[in-house]
Amino acid sequence: YVASLYLWILIARINPLWLLVVPALHSLQYLAVVWRYQTNVERDVSDAASGPEPKILSVLGPRYRFRVLGFIIGGGALGYLGFWLIPFVLTALVPYDKQVLGSSLFFFIVLIFINVHHYFLDNVMWRRGNPEVSKYLFR
Template sequence: MLALVLAMTTLINNPHFMHSYQIFYSDFGSKTAPEAPLRWRYLVAGVGVPVIAVIFYLWCIVTLNVGLMAQAANVMLFLVGWHYVKQGYGILIVESVLKRAFFSDPEKRLLRWNALSVWLASWMYFNRLLGEFEIYGFTYYAISVPDAVYLPTLVFCVGAGVLTAGMLIRKALKTRLPLNGLLAYATSSYVWLIIGYVHPLTALVIPAFHSLQYLAIVWRYQLNKNEYDADGDGSLFGGLVRTTPARAATLKFILLGMVLGVIFFYAIPFALDLAIAYREEVFGTTMFLFAIWVFINIHHYFMDNVIWRRDNPTIKEHLFS
């Protein structure tokens, strides 16, 4: 089972993170030019967030505040859940556009509020369920969520779910629904954020399914973009394999994501943990592994919040083409 999880991580999970870096920082100079659309969002996510993260980790190391550093894992879990439900919602909207089965603005608003309420209630439940646990060698202490906050959130979550189900039933009686998109929406909003508490192994498998959703969108976008930019003869592996230029460029993009995943998730963290001396009696023996993995998860959310915006002209041009 461990070998299977490692294979999924290397071939699916890690590349999905690296693809966001490949897309986000590609031609970063033009994206942050004075007149560029979303310039400040690119600067905040691409420069501001990494700088803040470095300052935060340095402060924790200098002050020997392992507890504060461990709380970065809670921020990661908070944003990962948000990222899951937003991705499910995004896939639903993408398919509704492709199949011309549109949702009205009030319907979209209800779908968003429902997904976000499930995410928030599940995150609160997770903190209430586990007082402490170990993640990447660090002991993580959950945040105390009082009943006065949790119970109203749970009621709102149930109410939003009932309203959403009613809206979808009424809509299905009048027109067709984007079923694959609804499956992605329901899975990311309910299944992933609930069954993860049933058995520890599910917490290892769920990210792979999330990554598969993500890769389907990224590869579609990248193939369309490469078809738009296509040139060359489409050769791969020194000319041993020939394909269309766009497919060749997309395969190179995918392979590069896998290589970068191995480098940033394994090679660099393990090398730093071995080469740089720090207070192991305080931070354990995998401090850099913890810091880098948590940072990539958090940074991934901020980058995606810029990349997949509907007002991003590059995404609008190539995702639906």
């Protein structure tokens, strides 16, 4: 717990740019975990099937670029809503004591909501007791 939370707070006090670097590194960690999981799933499927392995582009389909573009646009729109528009509108519409709570109360609330939500999703998805996760991730 100390290494996963307090260490990053101390590093961010030295250089605030780490507040951007740490989430990016965490995303790379997620990519490695999901890659390992999916590789093991596909290995089991290919062991069970006797047919040739499909090429990656044929699996993605002919419109995969549009799907990726839609994913990027959707992520950008959700990021804009969650990190800029909604906190800005709520700060303008909801009166509160900015002297006591600061000028970025709703931005803080959105960040806390996302972090707690992320924690609970991780707890459900990557639980060691989940037989599918144990089968494909921890082998």
